[in-house]
Structure formats: C-alpha cells, structure tokens
Amino acid sequence: MSNNVCKGTSRIAGCRFSVHPMTDDFVNVILSALKEVDTSKVWLETDDVSTCVRGKIAHVFDVTEAIFSHAAKTGHHVAFSGTYSIGCPGDTDGDVYMAENNRKLNTPIAINQYAACDFALYPLGSDSYMDKIMEQIEAAKQRGLTVEGIHYATKLKGEADDIFTTLENAFTATQEHNDHVVMTASISANSPSHQKGEDDE
Amino acid sequence: MSNNVCKGTSRIAGCRFSVHPMTDDFVNVILSALKEVDTSKVWLETDDVSTCVRGKIAHVFDVTEAIFSHAAKTGHHVAFSGTYSIGCPGDTDGDVYMAENNRKLNTPIAINQYAACDFALYPLGSDSYMDKIMEQIEAAKQRGLTVEGIHYATKLKGEADDIFTTLENAFTATQEHNDHVVMTASISANSPSHQKGEDDE
Numbered sequence: 311m312s313n314n315v316c317k318g319t320s321r322i323a324g325c326r327f328s329v330h331p332m333t334d335d336f337v338n339v340i341l342s343a344l345k346e347v348d349t350s351k352v353w354l355e356t357d358d359v360s361t362c363v364r365g366k367i368a369h370v371f372d373v374t375e376a377i378f379s380h381a382a383k384t385g386h387h388v389a390f391s392g393t394y395s396i397g398c399p400g401d402t403d404g405d406v407y408m409a410e411n412n413r414k415l416n417t418p419i420a421i422n423q424y425a426a427c428d429f430a431l432y433p434l435g436s437d438s439y440m441d442k443i444m445e446q447i448e449a450a451k452q453r454g455l456t457v458e459g460i461h462y463a464t465k466l467k468g469e470a471d472d473i474f475t476t477l478e479n480a481f482t483a484t485q486e487h488n489d490h491v492v493m494t495a496s497i498s499a500n501s502p503s504h505q506k507g508e509d510d511e
Numbered sequence: 512m513s514n515n516v517c518k519g520t521s522r523i524a525g526c527r528f529s530v531h532p533m534t535d536d537f538v539n540v541i542l543s544a545l546k547e548v549d550t551s552k553v554w555l556e557t558d559d560v561s562t563c564v565r566g567k568i569a570h571v572f573d574v575t576e577a578i579f580s581h582a583a584k585t586g587h588h589v590a591f592s593g594t595y596s597i598g599c600p601g602d603t604d605g606d607v608y609m610a611e612n613n614r615k616l617n618t619p620i621a622i623n624q625y626a627a628c629d630f631a632l633y634p635l636g637s638d639s640y641m642d643k644i645m646e647q648i649e650a651a652k653q654r655g656l657t658v659e660g661i662h663y664a665t666k667l668k669g670e671a672d673d674i675f676t677t678l679e680n681a682f683t684a685t686q687e688h689n690d691h692v693v694m695t696a697s698i699s700a701n702s703p704s705h706q707k708g709e710d711d712e
Contacts, residue, residue: 326629326663328697330531330590337703358704359590359627359697362662389531389560391592393631393695395663405662426560428527430594432633432693461563461606462527462596492633494594494695496529496560502538503559 321485322406324364325374327392329381339388343380348415349373353405364406367482368414370394375474376416382423382470382499390497394481397490418471425470427497428463431480433488442487446480463494470499522686523607525565526575528593530582540589544581549616550574554606565607568683569615571595576675577617583624583671583700591698595682598691619672626671628698629664632681634689643688647681664695671700 331339344356352365352373363373371394378390395401431443447464450457455468455476466473477495485491532540545557553566553574564574572595579591596602632644648665651658656669656677667674678696686692 324662326661326697328590328592328699330533332531332533332535332537334533334535336533336588357661357666358702359629359666359699360664364662387537389529391529391697393663398663401662428560430693432635434633434635460527460558461525461565461602462594462599463561465558465560492631496527496592498529498560501559 321396322364322401322403322408323367323370323394323396323485324362325370325392325394326360326362327374327390328360329377330389330391331381331384332387332389335386339381339384339386343377346380347373347376351407351410351415353407355405366408366410366412367396367478367485368412369410371474371478371481372414372416375418375471378474378497378499379419379423379470382425383419385500387500387502388498390495392495394477394493394495395491396481396485397488399490421471423470423499424468425473425497425499426501427466427473427477427495428460429466429477429480429493429495430463431484432492433484434490434492435488442484443480446476446483449479450476470497473497522597523565523602523604523609524568524571524595524597524686525563526571526593526595527561527563528575528591529561530578531590531592532582532585533588533590536587540582540585540587543585544578547581548574548577552608552611552616554608556606567609567611567613568597568679568686569613570611572675572679572682573615573617576619576672579675579698579700580620580624580671583626584620586701588701588703589699591696593696595678595694595696596692597682597686598689600691622672624671624700625669626674626698626700627702628667628674628678628696629661630667630678630681630694630696631664632685633693634685635691635693636689643685644681647677647684650680651677671698674698
C-alpha cells in the first residue's frame with residue numbers, strides 16, 4: 311500500500327473482535343453464530359483470542375453485527391468487543407476480498423434486541439474530529455438511542471440494530487476525512503444488569 | 512485540566528474494561544474477583560457494560576491484572592478486554608485518587624497461568640512511535656513471551672503476569688513521549704483453543 315493512502319469506501323477496512331457468551335455452552339453459541347452468518351464477502355480468520363474480518367466497510371459491519379445478533383438471540387448474556395480499523399500505515403494489501411459489491415448478505419435478525427454499547431472513535435493524526443463525532447452522536451439520538459458521555463467512551467443504549475447503524479455511520483463518516491481511523495466497541499446483550507439499569511432510569 | 516498536559520507518571524490514567532467468564536456462574540466469578548482485589552487506590556465504577564478504574568498508572572495496572580487473575584484462577588475460560596487511556600484532551604480532573612503512593616496493593620497470584628493477549632498501542636497525535644513499540648516488543652521477547660504480529664494488533668502468549676508487565680511497560684514508556692495514549696488489550700485464559708494452539712506449534 312502506498313503512503314499516499316486514499317480515503318473513501320473503496321479502502322480495506324477490518325475488525326478484530328471477540329464474542330463472549332457467558333454460559334457453559336459458549337463453544338456451541340460461538341460456532342452456531344459463525345455457521346449461520348454469510349461471511350463470503352470478507353476474509354476471516356479466528357485464533358485463540360479473537361476473530362479478524364477484512365473487506366469493504368459495509369461487509370465488515372454486516373458480518374460483525376450478524377455474528378453478535380445470532381449469539382444474542384440465544385438469550386444468553388453475550389458480550390462483543392471489537393476494534394474496527396482502516397488506513398493503518400502498517401497495513402498490507404493482502405487477506406481481503408475487495409472486488410465484492412456493497413450489497414450486504416445478512417438480514418438484520420435482532421428485532422427487539424435491547425443492547426448497550428460503549429464506543430470510542432480515534433481518528434489518528436487529526437486534532438479536529440470532535441465535530442464529526444458530535445454529528446454522529448446527534449444522529450444516534452434521532453434514531454431513538456440513549457446517549458451518555460462516560461470516561462473514555464460514549465455509551466449507547468437501545469436496539470442492537472440501531473447501535474450497529476450508528477457505529478457504521480460514525481466510522482464511515484470519520485474515515486472520509488482521516489486516513490487512519492480506529493473505533494472500539496463493547497456491546498452487551500441480555501445482561502442481568504440491563505433490567506435493573508432500565509428500572510433505575 | 513489545562514491544554515498544556517504534562518507527561519509522566521503523575522498524570523491520571525484509566526482503564527475501561529470488562530471481564531467475561533464463559534460460564535453459567537459468570538455473576539459469581541465477577542463479583543468474587545472484584546471482592547478479592549484491593550481497589551482502594553483507584554476510583555472505580557461498574558455499569559451494565561464495563562468497569563472504569565482511574566488513578567496512577569501503577570494502580571490501574573495492578574487492579575486490572577488482579578481482577579483478571581482472580582477470575583482466571585477459577586479455571587473457567589475468562590476473557591478480559593480493556594482500553595487503557597491517559598491524557599485524553601476531553602478528560603476531567605475528577606473521579607480519581609492521585610494522592611496515593613506507587614506501592615501496589617495486590618500481589619500477583621496468577622502463577623503458572625498461561626494466557627494469550629492481543630494488544631494495540633495508539634499514541635494519538637504522533638507519527639514517530641514505532642521505535643518505542645518495537646523496544647517494548649523486544650523486551651517482551653526477553654521476558655520469554657511469544658510475540659507475533661497480526662492484523663491490527665500484536666499477539667503475546669505466555670505467563671499472564673509477564674503479559675501485564677509488558678502492557679504496563681509499553682503504556683508507561685509511550686506516554687512519556689506522547690500526551691494522549693490509548694492501548695487496547697484482549698486477554699484470554701483457560702481457552703479450550705489454547706491447548707490445541709500449543710500442540711500445533
């Protein structure tokens with residue numbers, strides 16, 4: 311990859327993530343979720359700590375949302391933690407399928423799936439990105455999500471599908487103006503704390 | 512906090528993290544770990560997605576390592592994912608105990624605890640940090656850890672205590688030269704994949 315990295319949606323994006331089902335049956339939950347998701351438009355590799363997917367932005371978000379959603383629909387307490395990345399200067403051209411079109415392969419299945427998410431956006435090498443982040447936070451509120459500033463992150467609460475839409479839009483908009491963008495997201499579904507949290511509010 | 516942020520170990524560091532025990536008994540594992548750890552030198556708050564600790568660098572690493580280690584010693588498959596941060600321009604002076612001395616309160620208990628860790632270091636606003644990272648990777652190898660470059664992260668394998676030492680040293684060294692440093696770490700213990708992974712090597 312040249313040093314003069316282009317910006318835009320034709321670039322290689324990726325996500326390194328883990329899904330943690332808090333149940334004795336965690337292996338089956340993970341393997342079933344991976345089996346139910348169409349991952350044919352991304353390069354995918356799983357090791358003992360995490361899974362890495364690489365491809366176009368749309369497919370990286372499509373696949374990560376689908377894997378989380380399939381795990382969450384089991385009803386178990388499931389946590390997803392991932393780092394989305396684009397434009398890393400040390401990145402290579404390999405391990406990716408970029409010839410695919412943008413049509414997503416997985417249909418959102420997490421209907422009425424409440425989730426909570428801590429996310430943080432890091433446009434590296436830039437010091438004027440707060441406006442972009444604030445625009446995305448405003449868009450998240452319009453979508454009906456609860457948005458709260460916390461130390462080191464922003465918390466989103468609401469429909470899982472709306473949370474992933476917010477993450478994808480925030481990442482896409484930011485990388486249009488910055489070569490190297492990193493976004494972390496920790497997402498939790500079916501937590502025993504959620505009901506309590508909602509009652510408190 | 513003034514815009515002219517000072518560098519060094521007197522600054523407020525923090526970590527937002529989650530511990531995910533993959534067992535039906537996850538609530539007890541988490542609560543027991545939190546109870547066994549001395550957290551009196553950090554500010555600590557837990558919500559439905561994550562826990563945030565803030566204080567001096569030494570205590571932030573002491574407490575996060577101790578919580579992970581206590582959870583891992585149950586023998587369950589446990590995953591830790593966290594973001595360490597210092598010098599965020601939007602940070603405040605609050606929610607922290609900085610008057611404490613640097614003596615750590617928790618004794619390493621994870622003896623012979625194999626773990627694997629994906630970590631990534633982001634010195635924001637800097638483009639000449641690779642030397643610092645390479646120094647820390649060399650130090651990790653000297654400590655006996657297996658070190659492997661992977662997409663978006665570096666993988667460390669070996670003793671959990673050596674992994675946390677590497678993380679703390681990498682973070683400490685980098686923030687001495689950069690105002691704002693973020694480091695992500697995903698650490699896994701007692702994974703059923705580990706044995707297979709070791710046999711394969």
